[in-house]
Amino acid sequence: MALEINAKPEAAEADGTRTGGTKNDGSSTGGTKPELSRQISGLDALELAAGTRRNPLSRAWSSVWPMASAVLIALLAWQIVVWSGWKPSYVLPGPGDTLPELGRQLTKGSFWGAVGLTMQRAVIGFAVSVVVGTLVGALVTQSSVLRRAVGSLITGLQTMPSIAWFPLAILLFQLSEQAILFVVVLGAAPSIANGLIAGVDYTPPILLRAGKVMGLRGLNLYRHLILPASLPSFVAGLKQGWAFAWRSLMAGELLVVISSHTSLGVLLSQAREFSQTDAMISYMIVILIIGIVMDRLFGLVDGAIRTRWGLDGD
Template sequence: MKKTNTIRNRIWVLLFYVVLIGFWQLIYYLGANVFGWWKPYAFPNPQGVAYSFVGLMEEGKLVIAILYSFKRCLMGFAISVVIGVILGMFISFFPKAGNAVKPLISGIQSLPSVCWVPFAILWFGLKESSILFVVVMGSICSVIVAIDSSFKSVPPMYIKVARTLGADNVSLYRYVLLPAILPMVVSGLRQAWSFAWRALMSAEVMAATIGLGFSLQSGRDMADINQVGMVMIVIILLGIAVDKFVFSTIENKLLRKRGMLV
């Protein structure tokens, strides 16, 4: 029963995207060839996007671009996690300092990461490190906020029980607080990853010579709107894939074990 339902759901989802692509092709055709709303080269179409995909795949450029982007995103994300976890713990240890710093952190979090690009280029030049800088600045604040708020969400009872069972500070953190915050931390990291991915694209458009963001930019430079559209779709699909297959999987596993997810 359940299985047939999921298969049916998948068929519906597939059908939706087939119709969506058909609709896109139709709009393109009507706009470019019937009503003349736009020039054929100014609007991507499914067929052109597919050709562009095959072309870049054959040249091997797309795979290299994806690998480069992934590598940068991972590195930036890793740096963010390491520094962010330390800062997040610092903030929850010292609430007074934390309260002073928190508005600044949420301010920076809402700042579009492209704003960091001029600084990055000025400070690091057109190098990998400037891209990493932008990625870190774009994602670190959500790590800090996630760590801090996950400590706050631990039920006081967990701590009381541990204390009356004789836990010292080290045991309290190792056996109670860290496992307790884990699901929230994972969902925070999930958000941080998506921020890192977005920041990376801004940085690559401005300052890279290889990578998905650069492919986007070079598509624009060559007035190849289909390449731009194709790269956009690749960026979206990769974002979804990481979210679903990495973060969602870990999160669900943790929650299921705790009975917080049926």
């Protein structure tokens, strides 16, 4: 009987050691905790290794081949339409006629001067739009009365076609750079303002309360808390604003022709008037490429934000 009584505490102690319980003196054995920590560390190391296993060349190729495939598919579809005989070749030339013309345009200094003027207008118009849209968005988010007064108006301006502003712009500013800038700002600023408003609206209230407890008020609250928290939505608004600015600018350059100011829109209009379809499509391809490059730049900014916030799953 004594042997059985002595054996039970030993068995209980052994079981407690295996299950991570407590010994008779009350101290924790933690038998499984070191093993669990080693397993979690191993999983973390495996995940990190999986994220860094791909070399830069493979990452570059994985980002290039989808776009290259899309370009090849588009060129093939274009050539098939030409082969179908839907339109004569002088109306719709194929890639074999257009791409050499694009190469010739790229060697001309006048072409690059036109691209430079268009990009200068785009950068200035977009910069002014960012300032105006950010100020309007910040004011609307700070005043409920102002939000009820102009909130729907901002959305209405965003949905309004930019080309509808040009008759008014020409009346106000004649055929000038100010007329183009006026329409570009009206096309882009509402999207930027709505992006900031959406970002502020979706800022977690607990962050706002924490910021006020830490003494953030007014401009400091915006600078150190609200703007960083609303940055993803704000960048999305900037991206959309650039798209509207670019479309408004192209429409403006087609409608507002300023003497001695040759831009991409002017070259496009001249090619249409002289029935130079291959040159016209070449300019359209350049406009498309610029739009794609800007989209990639905004994508890099968005990717950097996602990485900083720990949202990048790659």
